Amino acid sequence: MSTLNPPGTVRHVVAALIVRDGKVLICQRTKSQPMALKWEFPGGKIEPGEQPVDALRRELMEELGIDADIGRHAAEIHHIYRRGNSVLLQFFVVEQFRNELENKIFKQIKWESPSELPRYDFLEADKGLVQDIAAGKII
Secondary structure, X not given: OOOOOOOOOEEEEEEEEEEEOOEEEEEEOOOOOOOOOOEEOOEEEOOOOOOHHHHHXXXXXXXXXXXXXXXXXXEEEEEEOOOXXXXXXXXXXXXXXXXXXXXXXXXXXXXXXXXXXXXXXEOHHHHHXXXXXXXXXXX
């Protein structure tokens, strides 16, 4: 989700709201990534010719080593960052997956209660969704 896209284009991104025992998995970017140390939901760019669900399944394997059952479409957000980069985010709920979670790319990953999410420094594009999750509107 971090590479800059050419002006006037929209980057299509998928992300997972992974839920287990009433908690949501959140991930913190490393110092070397754009928007360093911000929190986000796991996922990434949809590659050309890829369907959103397939892209998310691939990204979750690459980032966390899990084989996820992609559930319902939970939200869609179009966000334009201050520098003009535009992103269209599609969020899906994931309640079941195989393999143990393995942090492959993040500074840290953490299971957190929905009501506690607003206290984390999330990516700008995720902030409205975080508020909705905390209010019980999404999951």
